[in-house]
């Protein structure tokens with residue numbers, strides 16, 4: 001498993017050589033790192049290309065630029081909800097490690113609570129959309145039944 005790092009190993013173009021050469025190598029996505037030394041957070045492009053190989057996620061916040069601040073969620077410029085949705089869209093349902101560097105554990109607990117709430121909210125919306133879709137597409141269900 002490899003983790004993306006700012007400054008040289010943080011985009012599809014930079015990760016491609018290694019990930020394409022070693023197909024069994026898993027991806028460890030650090031969404032905080034993906035926000036550093038780039039014009040735009042690279043999480044979307046990494047998930048689009050390698051989302052199926054995602055095995056672990058690190059989350060923490062920062063303000064872009066070059067400082068890997070490892071802030072509590074919501075304290076920087078990374079939109080937690082947007083990236084939680086992106087992870088769920090990629091089919092990820094594994095472990096997320098919060099890399100919040102602080103001597104005060106309450107910042108970590110706060111980040112955990114934010115992540116749990118946002119994850120559950122996004123999941124509820126996703127489930128509601130799926131049920132809505134199934135409910136209003138009975139013809140596709142019938143077609144499947146006829147094939148069987």
Ligand SMILES: [Zn+2]
Nearest residue numbers: 003030058099
């Ligand atoms: Zn990390």
